[in-house]
Amino acid sequence: MDRGKSHRETTASIASTAEPSPISAAEAFLVNALCVLALAFAFWVSNVIYSINLVTHPSLTLFFISITELPIVILLYSRYRQNGIRCTYLQAVGRGVLGVPVGALLNFLGAVALGAPVTIQYLPKTVNWALMMSVFTTVPASCVLGSSWADWRRIFAQTKPNGSIEYLICLPAHGAVIGAWFGAWPMPLDWERPWQEWPISVSYGTIAGYLVAMVASLGFVLARGRSQHIKRE
């Protein structure tokens, strides 16, 4: 749950001044829809075909969600990379793949700081949860932004997204983190429900936050598009 994605050796590139690749509202909708569909597909397959779910097999399900969502997120977001001329599509994909372990590590450490269990029994669950978090938070950002520290800081620390694609990165990532944070709240209650175990409720919170923020980001993109339209007129 690390919002400040720090410690990346950066050459505070001036590239951030370059306007990110434009994205229309329809495209934004398509990107979000595909991400949501992939998520739904992952749930459906794990439920129906493998007959597992978050409550019975949390690590497997989380892993399955991650590997279903990951290629779609990378492939989609790499299309909207910054500096499209200097950076090829493949490079963007590579950056996205690199973002997975880094994001997973940061999320893992954040979760441990907030009290996630670290015993051997829980380790795979925590790791798989961190992978999923990283797919939701850092992977899209690393595809689009690359290693531009200034951009990372602007989006994740200051929460000042600039342009439609940055809304699509910033809001869902924040939504996932905040959702996970709230998802931890039912854990200490003594209802003795199976879903109160780590990381099930947190994962539900993550996904709920992610979905809500997706819709919100779409709303922002639409609103922005309209205001720009007006300005241009």
Place this chain on the structure above:
Amino acid sequence: MEASGMGGEGGCGKWGYIWAMWTTVFLHMVAILFFTAGFLLTRTELPHHSHCSDVSHSPCFSPLNNNGSCWTKPATNRLVLIVLDALRIDFVAPSTFFPESKPWMDKLPVLKNAASSRPLSARIFKAIADPPTTSLQRLKGLTTGGLPTFVDVGNSFGAPAIVEDNFIYQLVQNGKKVVMMGDDTWTQLFPHHFQTSYPYPSFNVKDLHTVDNGCIEHLLPSLYKEDWDLLIAHFLGVDHAGHIFGVDSTPMIEKLEQYNTILERVIEVLENQSGPGSSHENTLLVVMGDHGQTLNGDHGGGSAEEVETALFAMSFKKPHSSVPPEFDSSSCQLDLDGKNVCVSTMQQLDFAATVSALLGIPFPYGSIGHINPELYALGADSWNLDASQKLSESDIWMQNYVNALCINSWQVKRYVDAYSASSAVGFSHDDLSRIAGVYTQAENHWSHSTKKLLLDRQNDSDILVPALKRQIDAYFKFLTIVSELARSKWTEFDLNMMGTGIGIMLISLIFQVFTILRANKKHAVMLSSSEDSWIITGSIFTIFLLGIRACSFLSNSYILEEGKVANFLLSTSGIVTLRQSVIQGKLLIESIGFLILSTFCRFAIEVGLSKQAATSAFMKDYTSWIINIASGLSVWDYAAEVVPMVVLILLAAWLYRVTSGSFFNWPWKYVILGTILCYVLIIVHWISDSDRFGGPLMPQSIGKTYIPRIIYAISLGQLLLLAFGQVFKSNSLDCKTILVAKTTAVLSAWSSTVILLSGKQGSIVAFASIVGGYFIMKFVNIEDGKVGSCRSFSIMQWSLFATCLFFCSGHWCAFDGLRYGAAFIGFEEFVLVRQAILLAIDTFGFSIILPVFGLPLLVATKYQADVGKHFIFTQLSKMYTTYGLITAITTTFTILCVTIHRRHLMVWGLFAPKFVFDVFNLILTDVLICLASIYYFDQGKEVPELK
């Protein structure tokens, strides 16, 4: 940055800054006094015991001449007491007594059949227990005949052993032997009373069988033995089955069926040996529950399901007389088989008196129950030996009963008088005089008419019986008044008082908020108008975190995991700071370090919480988490001994470096040197204490007792020096430097005692708190250039960190979380005030004393030296008020929570201890804030320092 504008305000001096704090303390104390008087039911335990010879002081007939019996004529020789934990009345009584037949009813047919086939010698009672309906309190109530409350003020310092008089003690005292099997609560309550005991651990709720199987194994063989007069068998299965599966479940029904089989066999064995001359000729069997349970298996509160339990009593003699109908409370119904079953009603409060009367031992001194006529009647026939008179059996029984009641009333009156004389919060004067009036009336009737009638053996029953009945009614009236009064005093919350307390508490909160706002307004001039977004974000986060923390106290689960919740919030605040530091592009290392520190705290808290679950290492000296970790390898053992010392040496070195700073002049310098000396002494103490290094260095006694005392003395001396040193201070330094020096000095003076009391973990926790405090201090400066920017977030962080330190140092909010061992460091014998102070310092040292005195560091590091004294002091007082407000808000929520949950199952187990801790926390924080403000705000003249 000009402070001169504010110079005019300095006229009111020191008191201008601190009057608000004193008002707050006063308001809080009044509020808490009111609330506590209404909520915490308190009773004083009297140390007196009844003696055989006492009865000669009573106006009643004493049977002393009568073959060695004591107060009353014994009606039974031996008693088999089978306690089935959490026995609901509908387990025992036939289902026809209840509106609906449920699966768990009629599962103990053996009791019902006995009661219906032999109504004169076996009876079923609905026994009404008094809350709190937890096993420990109920067993205490059953044996002492009193009404145990949450706070039984007495001589037991932590240990649950009963010090009050009780019938087990009386039995032992009168040469009878007691055998116990089952729930080990009994052995905790009566550590030295049992001839033989077979205790089994009761805390594992998931284990339905260990205790019961142990009981079964020993129960039947014991019945054949002759070496006991009272046999106690306490079965726990039904209680545990209820907790885990609920009442309507297969395990519960299986348990009841199992009990039915056992009870059948017990009755069979007793029956077979009940012939004349056999060992159970004169035995009474009692099968009872200590409390009921709800359908979910909960108990502890005062709802009907929880307080209504069953009592079955059976005597194996030939039945003789029945109770006169005036005293018969039974109601009868046909059961499913068409047999007539009667169920009577009694109070559990009366159990101790009745059993004592049946066994012929002195009634427990503090018993306020009366002898239940129906239960007493079961032992009736053994008085008929001298039946030479023309009276019927029932009349003879009544003669005996009236005499027993006479003794009973006299004993209760004696207790009420003694209680009012010795307890600080006794009964009111009106109540006492009312009691005395009723008693005198009954006693006059006894001495002037009844006694004479009884002595004159020629009386006809026509004259005698009405007189006896009137006498019995008079005694009943007296005993009922006493028990009602005691109930209202000891088991009922006073909602008006509680409401008043909450109201005053809310007023104090409003007052504090008002004070802060006023201070803010005063400084509106000085605040640079460029309000930064961080100020707003910080304030919002503060309110958010505080709100979550306060609301978390409304649920028992969060209270149980309070340490984890506090740490979660601390880490969250750390992440927010990290985010802020990324925005500002500075202090990155510090904020990451803070997160790492809170992660460490988190592990320490988890180790502490795991200890809470199994509280076996209770009176151990160092029940610290270091030892827990180190119990494995010998290398770890070694490290666990050495690491704290190394850390302490580091601390001493750091302090030495601080003193070498130029601005420390004499009072502070010597204080800090004294602390370094203390640290050295602590190390020596640890070395001499440990098995590994100790021994050859010096005699144990010096290390064990004298070194701690020297350290306490040095600390006290340092504090006195600091308090009076101000008078001689040279005013050459600027205000900020003095503030830093003062803070460091007072912290170091406290630290040696706190570390010593906390044991080996102390130095590590102290190190952690210094590091954490340093980081938070740095974070105050995260926004540069803005004088008077909002520090509420830092204060919240400070307070959360203090809470985490409380849990890190191995405490939790329950009385078994107190480390009693710490109270005896340096002292062997127990002196209440001294040991209580030491215990308080150990418990709250890291979480209140050090944080409160260290708070000025947050102000001092923020400003340049030139902002002027008045400004700094106003900031400081605002800061203290904010800190006090944070504590007050959390405590207010705890108070609201116990008010809402006052009938909750865990009110005595969880909420009330939390309440006591929080209230203590609040008062201590307030008082320390006041002391700190006196110490920090000196009266020196305001020197307008202009830039």
